[in-house]
Amino acid sequence: MKITCLKEDLEKAVSNTERITGKNLNLPVLKGILINVNKSIVLSSTNLDLGIEIEISGKVEKEGRVVIEGGILNSLLSNIQTNKNLTLELKSNNLFITGENIKITLSTLPSNEFPLIPKPKKGKSIKIKANLFTNGLKSVWSSASNSTIKPELSSVYIYPNGEQVIFVATDSFRLSEKKILFNNIVNFEPILIPVKNVVEIIRNLEDTTGDVEIIFEENQISFIYKKQFLTSRIINGAFPDYKQIIPKEFNTEIISLKEDVINSLKQSNVLSDKFNQIIFSVFPSKKTLTIKSQNEKGENISRVEASLNGDDIEIGFNYRYIIDAFQPISSDSVSFSLTGPGRPMVIKGVSDGSFIYVVMPMNK
Template identity: 50%
Template sequence: MKIECSVEKIKNAISQTERVTGKNLTLPVLNSILFIAVNRHLKLRATNLSLGVEIEVPAKVEKEGVVAVSGAVLNAMFSNFSHNESIHLEDKGGNLLVRTNKSQITLKGQSHEDFPTIPIVSGRTFEIDSKKLTEGIKSVYYSSSVSDIKPEISSVFVYTNGDNLIFVSTDSFRLAEKKIKIKGVEDITGIIIPWKNVVEILRILGEVSGVVKVCFNKNQISFSVDNIYLTSRVIDGIFPDYHQIIPKDFSTEIVVLKQDLLNALKLSNVFSDKFNQVNLVVDPKQKIFELSSMNNDVGENKTRVDAVLKGESTELGFNYKYFLDCLQSITTDSVSIKMSGTGRPMVISAVSDPSFTYLIMPMNK
């Protein structure tokens, strides 16, 4: 292999692929990035066996070839190169010779014959704008469980309902649902994508624009856009039937400016206990909407927030972090909060935007 290419293009590709490399003592080649020089391109591949990525960058290829080099070392090295210079890469007996105008470096290579293949997924397909796809993922993924004990909820669940592509995640204490309008997609009963993979998919696709081709079957899902190909395993399991836990009737309703609520939550956080508990008091007759928190080592806080209140008086405790997380998914100026009594979940959404629904289970006082 012998090529010349732009530092800027390869630097970005290395940064993206390095995060996908694996850490496997029985298969050490997983910590490497595979370079494949072919035609007028350099392909960079990485995989951890659950998630795989291939990114193609333009290059002047003098000699085709393949070499595998540590992803962490490559990323650290390229972070010190200027964007506007050219770089020469050459395979020297399985090692990688790197030359710039001022540097010459030899990186120890690994046996590329042991590098796993990245599957080309075949199955059902649909297309979606990258911004819509990342909006759907970003709106819900933070609600996933991060524990592997129940893999079916350490995930983002994707399915269709009419013209909506619906993204859902839950950790049993909260749940987020985002509906994205999309046309021309046949009925999808459910795809469960591992949370760890979703984080990297969002990070990589969040930097691109254009139409993403999605292909999936019962074992894998892939995303193709421009010069990027991503593939992830899907979880063989059943996502909880969450519709039954979302209340249909409410006894108390609140409409509040998002920024006012955000400020009150952040202040309450200063005085919250080790369980992150903040208490909420609503009294529509007295026009009181109050957030309070107490920490025996710090002090206590009570903050009233201007709001439009309807219905019955109620009190409940909740994890302020769960509340804070969902506000990033609400793009309107006002937030709707609905409750149906003590011990029942609180439902949060954007005013005049039914596409996002968020549910928080209350905490015991």
């Protein structure tokens, strides 16, 4: 195998593939990046949950394949200062990388042990703007659970509803739902993508301009864009009937500027307790809303300008769960809807009904 390519192109492809390499001690080849040269130059990696292939431009002098440990190759390329061509040549189970003032020799991993990355065979597909799909994922993924005890809760749930695709995630303490309008949507089966895979899907797609083709299959979801292919396994499980936990009627309503609430929350967090608890004191009868916190260092009471309606209530929440609600909300004003003590609060943008956030109060 012998190729010549731009260092910049190689470095970018290696950086993207290296993130998806595996750490399976029983299969050391998963730490590697496969460089497969067969008329074209394609870099691949997989951790058996995710797989990626990236084609780069370059001159092919001799076809072949080689697997190099991804972390080492990525570190070397990031420290090479030249932006000119690099030549990669496989000789006697070693990869030689040469260029201007550069001569590197790397040992290889057995390429015959590198697992095949499953390609889609059949399934329903849609072609959409990449930023629409990543917007859906980015709006909800932080609400997924970090624990894998219940895989369906450490996933993002995606399903079609008419001309919309709905993205949902919950860890049972908070829930996010984002509705994205797509043209010419196909009626695919609901899927669960592991949240750790969602993070990598976002990273790979968020800088992509133009369309991405998404292929839905029974056990995987695949993305084809530019000269890249990305595939993720999906979870076999049942997502909770989440609509049952979203309150329909409310006793107290708050409307305030988003930035005012965020600033008050951040101020209160400085003196929040070890549970990150902040207290919403909502008194429509006095026309006052305060957000307060207290720990052994002191106390903070921050008054927020707001429109208030309904019953008076004091209720505590985890600061982190509340602050996570605002990034997906594009509206300048937000609404907070409460049903009573011990009941969830619903947060939405006043002028944007595409996102809803439900958060449970703290028991303490």
